[in-house]
Amino acid sequence: MGLSGLLYFASLLVAFTYASQLLKRDQSVVSGSLGTDEYWNDYDGGLNNYTQYDGNGSIGEGWPSALSWGSFNDLWVANQHIISRSCSQVYGTPNNSDQEIQDLYNSIKQVAHETRVDKRFILAAILQETKGCVRAKTTTSSDGIKNPGLLQSFKGNHSCNDDGEVQNPCPQDQILGMISDGVAGTGSEQGFAININAQADVDGIEFAQAYYRAARLYNSGAIDSSGDLGKGSATHCYSSDIANRLLGWTDSASTCTLDD
Ligand SMILES: *[C@@H]1O[C@H](CO)[C@@H](O)[C@H](O)[C@H]1NC(C)=O
Numbered sequence: 001m002g003l004s005g006l007l008y009f010a011s012l013l014v015a016f017t018y019a020s021q022l023l024k025r026d027q028s029v030v031s032g033s034l035g036t037d038e039y040w041n042d043y044d045g046g047l048n049n050y051t052q053y054d055g056n057g058s059i060g061e062g063w064p065s066a067l068s069w070g071s072f073n074d075l076w077v078a079n080q081h082i083i084s085r086s087c088s089q090v091y092g093t094p095n096n097s098d099q100e101i102q103d104l105y106n107s108i109k110q111v112a113h114e115t116r117v118d119k120r121f122i123l124a125a126i127l128q129e130t131k132g133c134v135r136a137k138t139t140t141s142s143d144g145i146k147n148p149g150l151l152q153s154f155k156g157n158h159s160c161n162d163d164g165e166v167q168n169p170c171p172q173d174q175i176l177g178m179i180s181d182g183v184a185g186t187g188s189e190q191g192f193a194i195n196i197n198a199q200a201d202v203d204g205i206e207f208a209q210a211y212y213r214a215a216r217l218y219n220s221g222a223i224d225s226s227g228d229l230g231k232g233s234a235t236h237c238y239s240s241d242i243a244n245r246l247l248g249w250t251d252s253a254s255t256c257t258l259d260d
């Protein structure tokens with residue numbers, strides 16, 4: 001053993017002695033900021049901050065390409081703190097249970113598989129609409145159309161909180177149905193899949209841009225003739241919010257001023 005080997009051995013010995021002293025303190029839970037709480041430790045991507053995107057959703061106008069979207073698993077993990085408490089915080093109903101969160105995860109994957117809509121986008125849309133609360137309340141638009149469920153779908157017929165009828169637990173078939181109503185659609189006109197398909201005819205359409213445009217359509221039913229996704233009716237920040245969610249934005253303050 002050379003000198004450096006000896007030094008290495010000696011430092012290992014020191015480290016071992018030190019570690020066993022630490023172990024003797026026998027505290028089975030790490031306290032304070034040196035510990036970590038569940039969700040963040042297998043998360044390795046995304047930025048929880050907000051950039052306002054203006055314009056037509058293209059890379060040329062500064063919008064993020066799908067290559068910079070987070071992975072599904074990273075986005076899922078990063079949003080667990082929202083999904084696990086949104087029912088109580090936003091809807092005054094019991095929080096999603098672990099089983100309901102598992103059903104949500106499985107249902108997003110199943111509907112993505114069936115419709116070929118990117119599962120990251122489905123997750124972003126669910127967060128945008130209801131923060132992932134399975135007991136999100138049905139809303140009724142000004143023209144009297146019901147928008148129930150996780151995706152506040154157009155004329156959907158799945159919900160675990162319809163007219164004050166709160167279901168707890170929320171059955172798996174309702175969770176799947178709420179997502180399917182929003183993505184596959186309930187008739188021939190509405191749903192993300194239909195909105196994305198419609199983008200194939202747009203000259204020079206990019207993958208991510210098709211999704212940002214579909215988001216605008218889902219929220220307001222039309223895209224402004226200028227192509228600007230921040231214009232038109234309904235929530236002007238909607239497409240920009242979706243883009244941010246796909247990059248990892250979760251709960252930091254939005255800096256979008258389009259709806260001010
Ligand atoms: C987002 O946050 C990161 C890390 O705090 C920071 O480096 C980056 O500049 C921020 N980006 C924007 C657009 O605010």
Ligand SMILES: *[C@@H]1O[C@H](CO)[C@@H](O)[C@H](O)[C@H]1NC(C)=O
Pocket residue numbers: 056058060061202203204205227
């Ligand atoms: C979006 O804007 C870019 C850059 O201004 C332009 O080249 C492109 O044709 C526009 N695409 C659509 C679909 O409006």
Ligand SMILES: *[C@@H]1O[C@H](CO)[C@@H](O)[C@H](O)[C@H]1NC(C)=O
Pocket residue numbers: 084085088093094095
């Ligand atoms: C919902 O979950 C959050 C986070 O775990 C918790 O702080 C809150 O008390 C829960 N609310 C209810 C009504 O259980």
Ligand SMILES: *[C@@H]1O[C@H](CO)[C@@H](O)[C@H](O)[C@H]1NC(C)=O
Pocket residue numbers: 156157186187
């Ligand atoms: C839900 O809506 C779809 C599409 O309009 C329809 O085919 C289906 O029969 C409805 N289901 C129920 C239980 O009403």
